[in-house]
Every structure is written in C-alpha cells, then in structure tokens.
Amino acid sequence: MAETAAPVFEWADPGTLLIDEGYQRNLSERSIKLVRKICARWDWRRFKPPVCARTERGLEVIDGQHTAIAACSHPAVTTIPVMVVEAASRTERAHSFIGHNRDRLNITPMQMHFAAAAAGDEEALTIDQVCARAGVKMLRSTPGNGVWAIGDTVAVRAVGALINRRGAMRARIVLEALVKGRARPLTAGQIKAVETLLHDEEYREDIDADGVANAMLALGEAAEQEAAVFAATHKTPVWKALAIVLYRKGKRRGRRAG
Numbered sequence: 001m002a003e004t005a006a007p008v009f010e011w012a013d014p015g016t017l018l019i020d021e022g023y024q025r026n027l028s029e030r031s032i033k034l035v036r037k038i039c040a041r042w043d044w045r046r047f048k049p050p051v052c053a054r055t056e057r058g059l060e061v062i063d064g065q066h067t068a069i070a071a072c073s074h075p076a077v078t079t080i081p082v083m084v085v086e087a088a089s090r091t092e093r094a095h096s097f098i099g100h101n102r103d104r105l106n107i108t109p110m111q112m113h114f115a116a117a118a119a120g121d122e123e124a125l126t127i128d129q130v131c132a133r134a135g136v137k138m139l140r141s142t143p144g145n146g147v148w149a150i151g152d153t154v155a156v157r158a159v160g161a162l163i164n165r166r167g168a169m170r171a172r173i174v175l176e177a178l179v180k181g182r183a184r185p186l187t188a189g190q191i192k193a194v195e196t197l198l199h200d201e202e203y204r205e206d207i208d209a210d211g212v213a214n215a216m217l218a219l220g221e222a223a224e225q226e227a228a229v230f231a232a233t234h235k236t237p238v239w240k241a242l243a244i245v246l247y248r249k250g251k252r253r254g255r256r257a258g
Contacts (some may be wrong), residue, residue, distance in 0.1 A: 003123075004030070004086045005086050007051075007083045007084060007085045008083075008084050009081050009082070009083055010081070010082060010084060011077060011079045011080065011081055011082075012052075012059055012079060012080060012081075012082050013078065013079055014068050014069075014071035014072040014077065014079070014080050014092065015063050015072045016058055016059065016060050017050065017052065017058070017059050017072075017082070018055070018059065018060040018061065018066045019058055019059070019060070019061055020060055020090065020094075020118075021070075022090070022094070022114070022118045022121065023090075023093070023094040023097050023115040023117075023118035024065055024097065024115075025240070026111075026140045026141060027069075028144075029144065031066060033198070034066050034110060035066050035069050035070045035073065035144060036070075038066060038067060038069040038070035039071075039073045039074050039213060041107050042070070042071075042074050042076075042077065046068070047080070048064060049064070049078070049080070049081045049082050049083045050062075050063065050064030051063040051066045051082070051083050051085060051096070051100065052065050052082045052083065052084050052085070053084065053085055053087035053088075053092075053096070054084055056124070058112065058166065059084065060080065061095060062079060062085070062087065062093050062096045062100065063095050063096070063097065063100040065149040067080075080093055086243065090118065090129070091118070091120050092121075093121050094115050094150070094175070095119045097115050097119075097216050098115050098116060098119060098233075105255050108141065109133070109156050110138070110140050110141060110154050110156055110159050111140065111141075113127065113138070113156045114138075116142060117204055121158065122181065126163060126168060127140050127156065127157055127159055127160050127163060128173065129161055129168070130159070130168050130171050130172050131153075131175065132161065133172050133178065134151075134171075134175035134176045134179060135151050135175075135179040135200055136151045136152075136153055136159075136175050136178075136179060137149070137152050137153070138153060138154070138156060138159075139152055139153065139154050141154065142154060142170070143149040146186040148184040149184060150179060150182050150183065150184045151183070151184065151186065151190035152179075152184055152185045152186070153181045153185050153186035154185065154187060155185075155187055155188040155190070155191060158177070158191045158192065159171070159187035159191065160179075161169045162174060162175075162191055165195075166195065166199065170198075173193070173198065174191065174194050174195050174208050174209075175249070177190070177194050177196055177209040177210075177212040177213045177216075178190055178212075178213075178216070180213035180217075181212065181213040181214075181215070181217055182210075182214025182215075182216065183216065183224070184215060188239075189238055189239035189242060190242065191238045192243075193240070193242040193243040193246065194243075194246075196210055196239075196240070196243045197212055197243050197246060197250075198212070198248055202246050203243070203251075206247070206251040206252055207246075207250050207252065208229075209249055211250035211251065211252065212246055212250055214249075215245075215246040215249035215250030216246065216250075216256060217245075218249055218250075219245070219246070219249055223242065223245055223249075224242065225242075226241075226245045227241040227242035227245045228241070228246045230245060
C-alpha cells in the first residue's frame with residue numbers, strides 16, 4: 001500500500017515555480033545549453049510534467065527544473081501541467097530529489113552530495129563538518145572560469161572514503177595539511193598521498209602534518225610536476241609518486257632517506 005497520497009495534476013505558470021538551490025543541481029554551462037535546446041525545440045509530445053510539491057511559498061520543483069525553466073523562457077508557453085506530490089518538509093523534498101536522480105547518469109557526485117546534505121544524510125553532513133573544520137570548501141562543480149581558491153575541492157568521494165577509513169578527526173588533519181600547503185584544488189590524488197604519509201608505517205614516523213604542509217609550500221607546483229615524472233619513470237600511481245616527492249622534501253632530518 002502506498003505510504004503517501006496519489007499525486008494530482010494541475011496547470012501552473014512556469015514563471016511561478018520555485019527552485020530550492022539547497023538540493024537542486026546548479027545550472028552549469030551544460031544545463032544552460034540543455035534549457036536552450038528544450039526551449040528551441042519545444043514539443044508537447046516530448047513534454048514530461050515537472051514533479052512539484054506545494055510549500056508555503058508556492059509550488060517547488062523537485063524534478064524537472066530544466067523543463068520548467070525552458071517553459072518559462074518560451075514566449076508561447078504560458079502554463080504547463082505539473083504533477084503535485086506530498087512533500088511538506090524540505091527534507092522530504094530533498095529525499096525525493098535524490099530518489100529521482102540517484103540512478104541517472106547525468107547527476108554528479110557533488111550534486112548528489114549537496115542533495116543528501118539537504119536531506120539530513122548523516123554521512124553527507126559529516127563530510128561538510130570535517131571540511132568546514134579543516135578549511136576545505138566543497139564546490140558544486142568546477143569553477144566556470146577555471147580559477148580555484150585554496151582549499152576548494154570537488155573530490156567528495158575521496159573525502160568521504162578518507163573519513164570512512166580514518167575517522168573524522170584524522171581525516172581533518174589530512175585535509176588541514178593540504179590547506180596549509182595551499183593546495184588548490186584539493187584532489188583525490190593529493191588526499192590519498194597525504195593520508196599515506198601520515199598513516200602508512202613506511203612514512204608516518206618520519207613526517208607529520210606540518211612537514212607535509214611545509215614540503216608543499218617549498219615545492220609549490222613543482223611537486224605535481226616531479227610526481228608526474230616519477231610516476232612515468234617508475235610506473236607507479238601518481239598519488240604514490242606525489243607521496244614520495246613530499247616525503248623526501250618534508251621528512252625530519254636525521255631519519256632514513258626512504
């Protein structure tokens with residue numbers, strides 16, 4: 001038996017439909033192109049009614065924001081049919097968004113993360129808390145202008161995996177070292193490299209978080225360049241090569257050469 005009431009269909013002015021950016025996907029360049037394409041090739045035979053929920057502010061789109069925006073942009077479209085479902089709270093609407101998009105190929109891990117956080121998902125909220133304390137900023141997508149700030153990242157899966165392996169406190173230390181080392185952006189490879197240095201028996205006695213950060217500051221962009229050369233020469237993963245490069249620069253004096 002259905003747990004919620006059956007949906008109802010009604011006609012709505014697309015210009016009045018609301019989008020909650022807290023869990024909805026941001027409009028990337030690709031999204032804008034899709035909206036323009038839908039608008040330019042508007043065909044009612046291919047139309048799928050957006051799924052909406054009634055809120056105190058009005059009808060909020062849960063699924064189908066591109067269609068809604070395209071309809072709003074089309075001069076000949078004044079009203080569209082929408083499917084209205086029960087989702088009184090923001091958490092319910094975010095959960096519904098995740099349900100609609102989890103198996104779609106076009107939703108990114110970052111978009112899913114922000115939706116999960118809005119829905120109150122414990123793992124997503126832990127990721128946000130660890131990042132905030134470490135000075136890391138999770139972005140919804142790569143910057144359109146290609147300019148990253150120190151601590152920016154889209155490596156949500158890598159951060160989540162790090163927390164699962166090491167716990168929140170140790171994960172924060174790894175991320176803090178990267179921020180102090182002025183990483184921009186923080187990549188999955190960097191996260192794996194620093195995790196290895198601080199926790200692997202081969203390195204952890206000879207280098208600490210400050211040593212990692214100082215090595216990154218001293219090497220700058222050369223760290224990634226040297227790692228790429230080392231990886232190609234020794235046929236090893238780039239993250240492993242980066243760990244070795246940083247270790248050689250940041251290890252405590254008087255210790256083994258490694």
